[in-house]
Amino acid sequence: MSSASKLVTNIGELSTQDLAADTPVLRDAAVVFEGERISWIGPARQAPAADEVVDAGGRAGLPGWVDSHTHLVFAGDRSAEFDARMAGQAYEAGGIAVTTEATRAASDYDLTRLLLARAAEAAAGGTTYLETKTGYGLSVEEERRHARIASTVADTVTFLGAHLVPDGADADEYTDLVCTDMLAAVRPYVQWADVFCEQGAFTTDQSRRVLQAAREAGLGLRVHGNQLGPGAGVQLAVEFGAASVDHVNHLSDDDVATLADSWSGWDDAGAGAGAPGAGTVATCLPACDLSTRAPLAPARRLLDAGVQVALASNCNPGTSYTSSMNFCVATAVLQMGLTVQEAVRAATYGGALALRVHAGEDRDGARAVGSLAVGHRADLQLLNAPSVAHLAYRPGMPLTGPVFRAGELVRR
C-alpha cells in the first residue's frame, strides 16, 4: 500500500454525502489522499500539492458505493426459475435449496473463483465496500466453509445459517443447531448475523432465538423481513437493536412508525464514531423487487417518516442477479420517488450506516466509508458524466469511470 499523496482535481461536481460539511456538494473540487485516507477536500484552486495528480476532467465524483446486502457465495444457475417467474410463477423461499445443493458440490477453489469474479464485477461498477452473506451451506461444515471463503474477499461477512430449513430437517432442531454449533463454527469469520423471518423460512419465535444467540455471541444483527408479506421482521429487528432490516416491501403504519422511533434523537450531521442512538436502517433492494415482481419497497414513505434508508443490490442467484448499484440508484429515483441525492446517499452513507462503518473506527478498527470527509477511507468514484443526476437521467448507460478504493486506483 502506497503512502504517497494523490490529488484528484478538476472534479466538476463532488457529492460528498458529508452532512456535517458546510457544502455537501462542491463545484470544481479536489480531493487529496494520503495513503488510504482522505487528507483534504475543497475547491480545486486551493488544493495543496501532492506526489501524484489525477485530472478528473470535469467529471462528477462521489463516494464509492457501499453494497450492504449481497449473497455472493454460491454456485449453480437459476435462470430457469427466473424464466418461470416471468411467466407468472411466484417467488418462494424454497428456491434457496437449489442453490444450496449446487454450492455444497463446489470445491473451495471454484467457490473462491466465483466469489472473486462477482466481487470484481461489483468493484467495476463502483462498489468499494462490500458485505456478503453465508446462507447456501445450511450445515455446520458448509456454513463454516462459506464464511471462511467469504472472509477472504468481502469487507464484512454476515452469517445467515437461518436462511432456510434444509430438506428433511425439523425446523426447531435446525434453529437450535444454528444457535449453537453452527454459530460457534462461523464465529471467527463473521461480524454479523441475519435471519430470514418470513413464511416458508423462519417463524417469529425461531427468528428471536437466532437473534438472541447471535447477540450473545457478540455479533451485530440484521434481519431479512417483510419481503413476501406482512410479518414480524421489522418489529423484531428494532426490538433487538438490529443495524438493519432488509427488503421491507410489506410495511404497516406501525412498522414505519417503529422504524422512525428507532431514529428519534439521531443527529445525522453529528453522527461521529460511537455516536449513540443509531437506529435500524431500512434497506431497500430495488433490483430484487423488480426481479421478483414484488411491490417496490416504500422508500419514499420511509424517508418521509424519518427512517434512515439504504439501497443495496441483494446480488444473489434467486431474486436479484445483479450487483449494479447504478441500476439500484436509477430505479430508486425513477420508480420509488427518491431524488437523485437521496438515492445516492442511500447507496453510500445509508449502506455504511447499515454496516455501522459510517463514522470513525468500525467494529474491526477500519475507517469510515460511505461519505467523503477528512480521515475517511479514500473510496472515490468518478462518473463519465458531469453530475450524479446522470445516473438516473441516463439509466443503463456505462457511467462508471475511474474508481479509487483506499486510495488505490482499482478501475480505470
Ligand SMILES: N=CN[C@@H](CCC(=O)O)C(=O)O
Ligand atoms: N430472501 C431471502 N434470501 C435472498 C434470496 C435467496 C434465494 O432465493 O436464493 C434474498 O435476499 O432475496
Ligand SMILES: [Zn+2]
Ligand atoms: Zn438477502
